[in-house]
Amino acid sequence: MKNTDKNAMKCIEMLRQLVSDVQGAPYPGKDINDELYTIWYEHVQEVAVACFQFLNENFPQEARDVNKKIDSLFN
Numbered sequence: 745m746k747n748t749d750k751n752a753m754k755c756i757e758m759l760r761q762l763v764s765d766v767q768g769a770p771y772p773g774k775d776i777n778d779e780l781y782t783i784w785y786e787h788v789q790e791v792a793v794a795c796f797q798f799l800n801e802n803f804p805q806e807a808r809d810v811n812k813k814i815d816s817l818f819n
Contacts, residue, residue: 751802758795765791 765788799806 751798755795755798755802758791758798762788762791762795 767786767790769784
């Protein structure tokens with residue numbers, strides 16, 4: 745398997761984990777205390793940061809293209 749294929753598979757795995765974590769979000773309210781929500785939130789933030797870092801390191805051109813598209817939305 746090529747290195748780019750391995751990177752793509754790793755990226756897919758990381759994104760699936762992020763989506764799974766976000767889908768399992770506890771809703772803060774009467775049944776869920778602030779501590780549980782904070783633990784979940786910090787975990788999801790760590791996974792999201794890891795995904796973004798992996799994407800930026802392994803798919804730099806795509807990251808630049810996305811940034812250009814986002815910037816064009818605000819112009």
